[in-house]
Amino acid sequence: MTGTNKSADSGTEPIVVAVDGPAGSGKSSVSRKIAQQLGYGYLDTGAAYRALAWLVGERGINKDDSDAVCALVEDFHYASTLDPETPSVVVNGTDATMAIRRPEVSSDVSAVARIARVREHFNSMFRVIVADSGMPGVIVEGRDITTVVFPDASVRILLTADETVRALRRNAELAEQSPGSHSAKKTAEQLHARDRADSRVVDFMNAAEGVVLIDSTTLNFDETVDAVIAVIREQTVKEKA
Numbered sequence: 001m002t003g004t005n006k007s008a009d010s011g012t013e014p015i016v017v018a019v020d021g022p023a024g025s026g027k028s029s030v031s032r033k034i035a036q037q038l039g040y041g042y043l044d045t046g047a048a049y050r051a052l053a054w055l056v057g058e059r060g061i062n063k064d065d066s067d068a069v070c071a072l073v074e075d076f077h078y079a080s081t082l083d084p085e086t087p088s089v090v091v092n093g094t095d096a097t098m099a100i101r102r103p104e105v106s107s108d109v110s111a112v113a114r115i116a117r118v119r120e121h122f123n124s125m126f127r128v129i130v131a132d133s134g135m136p137g138v139i140v141e142g143r144d145i146t147t148v149v150f151p152d153a154s155v156r157i158l159l160t161a162d163e164t165v166r167a168l169r170r171n172a173e174l175a176e177q178s179p180g181s182h183s184a185k186k187t188a189e190q191l192h193a194r195d196r197a198d199s200r201v202v203d204f205m206n207a208a209e210g211v212v213l214i215d216s217t218t219l220n221f222d223e224t225v226d227a228v229i230a231v232i233r234e235q236t237v238k239e240k241a
């Protein structure tokens with residue numbers, strides 16, 4: 001496994017579109033939509049970190065005990081569909097698709113995601129999932145996909161947006177999921193706290209060399225989708241030329 005999709009005999013390897021960005025940048029919904037439009041698979045790498053944080057909680061393990069978390073990784077069997085219509089997460093045979101979105105998982109996930117051994121294990125797992133996907137292309141979204149997981153991907157995009165706009169979007173998302181169960185102020189505080197914690201591990205606020213920055217602050221959902229698709233078309237044509 002090389003982690004690239006540019007090897008000389010890569011005829012059957014999927015095109016990788018790597019999309020990074022902070023919480024609330026819209027990268028998940030935009031990536032899903034684009035995968036649907038292009039007939040590609042969709043891999044949400046944050047879901048794997050969430051799934052591990054969820055299992056840590058289920059087993060009563062201290063999330064800050066990195067040895068205990070690493071030991072758990074040995075007994076962590078993760079399966080995720082690449083179907084953008086119905087992404088699902090199964091952990092050790094249990095469907096955790098909904099559970100990994102709970103607020104307590106969102107609060108705990110940064111602690112497990114900062115463990116280097118966990119990241120190495122997950123990065124290899126993501127490369128295998130993509131290589132074995134059997135799809136023409138896969139949109140892989142996360143925080144370090146453009147820089148660490150698939151630094152040689154055909155398309156590398158950093159999707160960002162102004163901090164206030166991201167908090168508003170996340171708030172609207174939560175309001176839709178469970179009306180009246182949260183406060184806008186608390187949502188904004190949690191989002192910024194998670195960004196601060198996560199950005200100590202990987203830099204997803206600044207585009208690395210060769211990564212295309214798309215700022216969606218003033219774009220609506222459809223405009224953001226169009227902007228990302230335009231970059232995908234441009235970069236894949238360039239690669240073929």
Ligand code: DC
Pocket residue numbers: 023045046047049050109110113141142143144145194198201
């Ligand atoms: O995208 P998300 O909010 O569902 O991600 C959950 C957490 O996982 C987030 O706090 C950061 C972490 N993460 C990461 O460290 N590296 C990735 N490639 C994806 C997510």
